[in-house]
Amino acid sequence: MIIVMEPTAKEEDIIRVVDRMESLDFKIILNRGQVMTVVAAIGDKRLMDPKALEAMEGVREVKLIQEPFKLASRESQRFDSIIELGNGVKIGGNERPVMMAGPCSVEHDLDGLLRVAHAAKAAGAKVLRGGAFKPRTSPYDFQGLEEVGLQYLAEARAQTGLLVATEVMDSQELELVAGYADIVQIGARNMQNFKLLKAAGSIDKPILLKRGPSATIKEFLLAAEHIMHAGNSNVILCERGIKGFDSYTRNTLDIAAVPVIKKYSHLPIIIDPSHGTGRRYLISPMSKASLIAGAHGLMVEVHHDPDKAYSDGAQSLTIDQFKVMMKEIDSLIDNVIMKSIEEAHA
Amino acid sequence: MIIVMEPTAKEEDIIRVVDRMESLDFKIILNRGQVMTVVAAIGDKRLMDPKALEAMEGVREVKLIQEPFKLASRESQRFDSIIELGNGVKIGGNERPVMMAGPCSVEHDLDGLLRVAHAAKAAGAKVLRGGAFKPRTSPYDFQGLEEVGLQYLAEARAQTGLLVATEVMDSQELELVAGYADIVQIGARNMQNFKLLKAAGSIDKPILLKRGPSATIKEFLLAAEHIMHAGNSNVILCERGIKGFDSYTRNTLDIAAVPVIKKYSHLPIIIDPSHGTGRRYLISPMSKASLIAGAHGLMVEVHHDPDKAYSDGAQSLTIDQFKVMMKEIDSLIDNVIMKSIEEAHA
């Protein structure tokens, strides 16, 4: 930890900081510059709140050296985490990228869901996505079918063999959702719902954790750390766009987050280009760009009749569009991505 | 609702949109420009998702005319909401601004809390703030005393007569927290925890709802709408800084949100300058600026020994600093704010 003192700090301020840190078993090195003094405190900085130090007299700023996440960090585990999703499907590391597809919400029309599921399966997807509990900005929007939606998803799984990924919104519903889901999703707006993160740490299903719209990568990895710290290390990260200032897209898709996270963490990272852009015409180019940048998978919204979708129709592909995209993506994965992985290992 | 068609839209695309909207009982006016056609659809737009329309062939964009919030809107209620907090304390409208003060977290040292509470009371605060359940970015930080913290707050209330505002993080704990609190706080990171909002709508305690760091004012008011829609119209809004790009402050305090919200909503709006800036030296100037801009109250972090605070010491005032600030604020309220309210009514 680096503690930068104010240029106006008095000698006694410096001594007080040194004493405080030594009492916490930090080893201290004083770096006295011409204008300012810098106190380097070496020790287990992860167990203390640097903000507290900033409250001390004469302290200008505290800079952390080490990343505050630990279990999620690349330093704690050099090799990539590969997570078993079920049915032999694995995600992470050098595994073939996993495609997840399905409607934003599970709707009353079970046949529509089944059509999407069969088409997704045929096109090569391994996971069916669909929301039974829906976080909605307005209380007047469709709030989801709840348990009936989960049953529909289970029916689609039974018919197709796809795995099911679906969102949980509240710790009280976790048991119910986890009873149906193969992958339990925590949405972007709940990324810092710490009770839910902790609860998710106590189950044995893989957790798909979406990045909050204003979360830094550090905050994102710390949210994963909450889950891991509570006992579940099967966390799949999902970048889905951050808050931006442009109106041509719903969010700003931060594709660079993929290689950044691969450098700082061993966890798998996928991309959701549907929420990440909010526009149908952007899904295919952003999907390919994400995979080339190293994403371990994609989560894409597909609807059998997007015009009539209860939610997010504008960012859903039709079944036919999804088929076309999957053909191109398969070719990209086969001819470029898997080949370059093989060459790296040859 | 204004539906802008693409310049390349075909006549059949326009007809399909018109038919769809008419089937939903909207009245249609076609505005045909030289380059584009614009479909105005008049009806109850609050009950339908405009994103769905954007999925239709030939549609470029859908623009909402009316605000999507209803119960929270100034249009639904011309006069200001004034909320009774207890002990005769009211907030909103032309009531004297309400000061809320206390430590970020309730800590093991009950005496410290009591010292802060007595000092806050003496200086003119009406509400004691303090977190018993703490949302923390890192799982390694102090997570709160939970029910013991609530008991400490109750003890401080018993001794001082201050009202208690404290945060609830999860719908499962709402009953417990509401059992102790006079005002139940929903934190910024839970602003779109819709299950919690809905649960908060079912109790009869006032809710202090903090703005999420990347929430637009529209999203903020829609979060309030969730609570009101579920039955509780006693919602106090709190601006506490939004995500910015500058490192001299922790967040960007959006003081303009105060007059904006007063124009579009009848709900009271207060400011939290502690989280809003993250720096102790900014609390006093930002507090005064917020009140002059029309805030109905302030929530300020005060600690008896900020150097040793478990959390947020750097943005807490000492008891002495709080006293000095309150003297200045009282003078500002008496000599400027209440006087200008009186003059407006004279």
Next chain:
Amino acid sequence: MIIVMEPTAKEEDIIRVVDRMESLDFKIILNRGQVMTVVAAIGDKRLMDPKALEAMEGVREVKLIQEPFKLASRESQRFDSIIELGNGVKIGGNERPVMMAGPCSVEHDLDGLLRVAHAAKAAGAKVLRGGAFKPRTSPYDFQGLEEVGLQYLAEARAQTGLLVATEVMDSQELELVAGYADIVQIGARNMQNFKLLKAAGSIDKPILLKRGPSATIKEFLLAAEHIMHAGNSNVILCERGIKGFDSYTRNTLDIAAVPVIKKYSHLPIIIDPSHGTGRRYLISPMSKASLIAGAHGLMVEVHHDPDKAYSDGAQSLTIDQFKVMMKEIDSLIDNVIMKSIEEAHA
């Protein structure tokens, strides 16, 4: 243009707006809703400032329907602009993506520049980039070699046959820079230096216009419109990262801007992954992602000894790293990008 009236607007306010717009030869359609009235004004909205209307009594908001850019818009020209850069090199449309590479700044070491230029040429680049006039955040940083730098670039061109792209910072230096450059670059921080844009519109060299760090895509295309309006339609757009809140990258690279711009404009759009990320390890994945997303080219910083670069060493590739990346990129372009273009035309 859609003029939304306040719910409290009086009939006379509406009449005044209608009269005003009719006096400007707009055709008016009144859309009277239950709560608000919406005035649709049809006519040449590009020639008037909608902000002025917002000043009128009773007006809540003015929404533009048509994009405010005209010459740069896809509507004004359906087919892609293909710009001749010299030596037979073309950029835009379905042309093979153009690689531009070179050091951030031209430095005193001419040999180093020549080494980079020869290596870039050998690896398949068509354009040598390098700054002789350098915009620097601090006055204490290296400010560029000015005309000597331009002479060095000319020498590198003479030896390699590469085209030269270099930045102009001020209208007074445009003639000088354009005398040496094949492509004149306008930097991100000058994107709204309107005098410079206008001056750039009066020369006959292609202009490479970088997106400002807080520019919306609309503002970006309007900056291009300034150049085109002044007479030069050979504008190449360059996305180079926008202001974000994360500290792992220098900027947030907005790759979705590529397909967005291709939808709304006919101009070529390239990506600068060096400034777009600020980190060397991100250049290769972001370069490939940009090309797959449809970029017409890349501008990459390459230095013969990045450790000792006067500027931006941390985001420069070494010559060897550039060679490796170019091999992968060439394979991507040949096997995926050009193939999919051919298939689309077959």
Next chain:
Amino acid sequence: MIIVMEPTAKEEDIIRVVDRMESLDFKIILNRGQVMTVVAAIGDKRLMDPKALEAMEGVREVKLIQEPFKLASRESQRFDSIIELGNGVKIGGNERPVMMAGPCSVEHDLDGLLRVAHAAKAAGAKVLRGGAFKPRTSPYDFQGLEEVGLQYLAEARAQTGLLVATEVMDSQELELVAGYADIVQIGARNMQNFKLLKAAGSIDKPILLKRGPSATIKEFLLAAEHIMHAGNSNVILCERGIKGFDSYTRNTLDIAAVPVIKKYSHLPIIIDPSHGTGRRYLISPMSKASLIAGAHGLMVEVHHDPDKAYSDGAQSLTIDQFKVMMKEIDSLIDNVIMKSIEEAHA
């Protein structure tokens, strides 16, 4: 300077960094932690680019300790700069806040300008603002009267005794503008037009420098540093709103920038609430909030007929509105602001 090495850095990487810094006359202190090594390099860090170090093998990150601005810093000058504007008007320190008012653009109607000027003078303003050269996002908007506009401003000055503040957009026009202006303004979009900053450093008129919409405070102060470094230390800073994500305001007015800048710099700082919000109803509350937060002045748009303004009518006050606001502001300055300054000195 603090150089954080990667956990994977080799001993030779550390040695290379140490050698490099020692060769630049830095004194080195090695801080070896369990996971990472941190190199503290003490010396004149302002004269070298830390980004270059980040390019070295094994370096994770370089953190600056000292602020990179020097002449603008509080450390270089403890007392506040007070700048003489002419006619005995001073700005900065404990001087009475200076009001600047006038239309966004100088328009063809000279009488209108004179009406505004006389009213501004009568209401207590000291400076007339108005643009003769106008930076406009679209080339189709009014671009300003240029020299005729300057002549109109001079006429208004002659009639009222007000000082004139007007914008220069390009180094070529600086001499012309400075020939008429008492205060030369550099606009937000030119904040990093370094040629213009340098040119502004060579004249002897005070410079009003506006903060760029995505500029950090550090970048803002470094832009001031460019002017000061070139010889002109009479720089007045102006916060005018930063890029935000909310659509109820044009920009996010960062009032906290006032006390932040007063802590880190000795230069005067004023606020422009017109651009800072873009909405007329927000000007008065934001003006008062800015003054209470410590602003040394305000720049406000006032137009004799905002409905017909060529630009920015929606954010201009009418003459009557300005009068009302000035009465309230005068009372605030007299009864609160100047009184608290006096008390601090008593």
